[in-house]
Amino acid sequence: MELSSFPLACCSLLLLLICSSCVLVVRRLFYSPIAHFPGPRLAAATFLYEFYYDVVRDGRYTWEIRRMHQQYGPIVRINPYELHISDPYFYDKIYVGPTRRTQKWHWSAKMFGTTRASVGTVDHDVHRMRRAALNPSFSKQSVSRLEPVIQRCIDRLCERLREFSGTGKYVNLSNAFTCLSADVIGSYAFGRPYGFLESEDFHPAWRKLMMDLSRSTHLMKQLGWAYGLLTCIPEFLVNLVHPLTKELFRLRRDIASQIAKVRLMDKYGGQQVPQTIFHGLFASGLPAEELSTERLTEEGLTIVGAGTVTTAHTLTVIVFHLLSNSHVLEALRRELDDAAAEGPEWTWTKLARLPLLSAVISEGLRMSYGVSHRLQRISPDSPLQYKQWTIPAGTPVSMTQMDMHENETIFPEADAFMPARWLNEAQRQALEAGTVPPEAREARKFLVPFSRGTRACLGINLAYAELHLAIGSLFRPVECGGLDLELFETDRDEVTCELDWFNPAPKLGSKGVRVIVHR
Numbered sequence: 001m002e003l004s005s006f007p008l009a010c011c012s013l014l015l016l017l018i019c020s021s022c023v024l025v026v027r028r029l030f031y032s033p034i035a036h037f038p039g040p041r042l043a044a045a046t047f048l049y050e051f052y053y054d055v056v057r058d059g060r061y062t063w064e065i066r067r068m069h070q071q072y073g074p075i076v077r078i079n080p081y082e083l084h085i086s087d088p089y090f091y092d093k094i095y096v097g098p099t100r101r102t103q104k105w106h107w108s109a110k111m112f113g114t115t116r117a118s119v120g121t122v123d124h125d126v127h128r129m130r131r132a133a134l135n136p137s138f139s140k141q142s143v144s145r146l147e148p149v150i151q152r153c154i155d156r157l158c159e160r161l162r163e164f165s166g167t168g169k170y171v172n173l174s175n176a177f178t179c180l181s182a183d184v185i186g187s188y189a190f191g192r193p194y195g196f197l198e199s200e201d202f203h204p205a206w207r208k209l210m211m212d213l214s215r216s217t218h219l220m221k222q223l224g225w226a227y228g229l230l231t232c233i234p235e236f237l238v239n240l241v242h243p244l245t246k247e248l249f250r251l252r253r254d255i256a257s258q259i260a261k262v263r264l265m266d267k268y269g270g271q272q273v274p275q276t277i278f279h280g281l282f283a284s285g286l287p288a289e290e291l292s293t294e295r296l297t298e299e300g301l302t303i304v305g306a307g308t309v310t311t312a313h314t315l316t317v318i319v320f321h322l323l324s325n326s327h328v329l330e331a332l333r334r335e336l337d338d339a340a341a342e343g344p345e346w347t348w349t350k351l352a353r354l355p356l357l358s359a360v361i362s363e364g365l366r367m368s369y370g371v372s373h374r375l376q377r378i379s380p381d382s383p384l385q386y387k388q389w390t391i392p393a394g395t396p397v398s399m400t401q402m403d404m405h406e407n408e409t410i411f412p413e414a415d416a417f418m419p420a421r422w423l424n425e426a427q428r429q430a431l432e433a434g435t436v437p438p439e440a441r442e443a444r445k446f447l448v449p450f451s452r453g454t455r456a457c458l459g460i461n462l463a464y465a466e467l468h469l470a471i472g473s474l475f476r477p478v479e480c481g482g483l484d485l486e487l488f489e490t491d492r493d494e495v496t497c498e499l500d501w502f503n504p505a506p507k508l509g510s511k512g513v514r515v516i517v518h519r
């Protein structure tokens with residue numbers, strides 16, 4: 001190309017870009033199947049609106065969507081393709097079981113960089129196949145078999161915490177719980193714990209990595225192609241351009257090598273093979289291409305990520321509120337004292353029957369939300385009817401768990417930690433009278449930390465087992481191994497969700513929930 005024609009080529013290209021952008025905007029605003037839904041025109045015209053709140057302002061679109069609902073009503077178009085609903089009574093119509101095919105939206109499914117894992121699988125039938133292979137490892141029975149491993153990790157955590165008593169040093173519980181959940185999932189996925197609980201300071205870098213990856217989900221969604229590009233360039237360059245991606249690659253490599261080991265064990269280990277999630281996958285009958293190390297590495301990455309931050313966050317929120325509400329803590333200790341007096345058995349089954357402990361866990365799950373990001377689902381074959389609105393088949397529709405859990409009509413004083421809201425009247429009176437309430441309330445229609453339907457959390461049973469065993473063990477009588485904890489320079493801000501990084505995150509610069517361990 002001659003030098004003189006270069007500016008002309010640039011101008012033509014620019015003009016083409018401007019014209020095609022205009023056509024795109026007109027199409028989105030006037031000819032989209034959801035053009036008639038309410039919402040800001042700018043959000044309907046371009047993803048830049050969401051980009052501004054989630055990338056530039058670091059995870060604030062969730063709150064902007066709340067504002068939109070105040071202005072436009074319970075159904076809002078929040079970007080060129082997606083509708084968001086704020087109505088707890090509609091939740092079960094979006095997050096449905098196998099009776100209706102449900103797809104994920106390819107645009108948001110790539111936010112974890114694992115589109116071949118169950119969590120990132122768009123297609124309903126492929127997801128069903130992948131999920132069916134994983135489900136047996138996460139059934140109640142399988143998790144009950146895992147209980148000794150979970151309890152061993154919790155006992156180790158308690159021992160490690162006890163080492164801090166009398167030293168005058170505080171412990172960062174946010175980090176400690178992240179080590180606990182990572183060691184549990186490491187043991188179950190690959191047959192050996194990561195060993196993070198042995199780290200002197202509870203390995204803050206691990207939690208930071210998990211949260212940084214969580215934070216980058218918005219960028220992955222908006223600029224998924226950039227991640228694809230990063231995977232193509234040499235690793236030493238990746239480190240210069242984007243150090244977090246280098247860490248992610250390291251984690252991927254580590255998981256891939258763990259999977260390769262499990263594969264070898266599975267082939268040559270005979271009867272000695274430990275029952276791990278990946279051993280279960282190799283025995284699941286999935287077709288060979290589904291068992292490639294590349295795909296299983298993505299599954300492993302999600303399992304490690306999903307099984308770590310979520311449970312740790314819920315535990316942190318629960319302990320913070322218990323230590324801030326002495327009357328609830330005293331009642332819980334009484335319940336656990338009585339349970340301990342019944343005999344040495346200390347199992348998930350026994351603890352799950354304790355009404356106040358279960359109520360504390362439900363309230364903790366409510367206040368920690370599960371995930372803070374809206375979850376998109378698509379009904380590919382049939383339209384959805386919401387009030388007078390017909391939502392065309394194939395439209396991504398989302399709701400936000402945080403909106404459900406903070407709904408004042410359903411949960412009055414939603415801001416307050418009130419486990420009693422999960423107890424019936426008789427149980428509540430018993431609690432106020434200082435006795436242990438008899439049995440827990442069942443209906444929890446609006447508590448959705450794990451989401452619902454075919455795409456709901458895979459690890460529900462594991463999470464409940466960890467929560468019951470960990471809270472039950474931390475606050476059991478001291479002579480049975482329990483602990484006496486006190487908050488250290490920690491206020492509510494440390495557990496208040498200020499930023500939506502898919503997982504709830506507190507304000508920037510947060511130091512985590514810190515405690516002093518008393519003798």
Ligand code: HEM
Nearest residue numbers: 118119306307310311314370375449450451457458459463
């Ligand atoms: C308190 C703890 C937990 C909470 C609140 C939670 C919440 C959730 C939610 C809301 C989803 C749906 C995400 C989506 O639609 O994109 C999900 C999916 C998932 N969770 Fe959990 N989770 C927890 C613990 C765990 C644990 C311990 C594991 C262990 C492996 C786990 C593994 C997964 C996986 C693999 C998925 C993807 C499932 C699929 O798409 O088929 N989670 N979780």
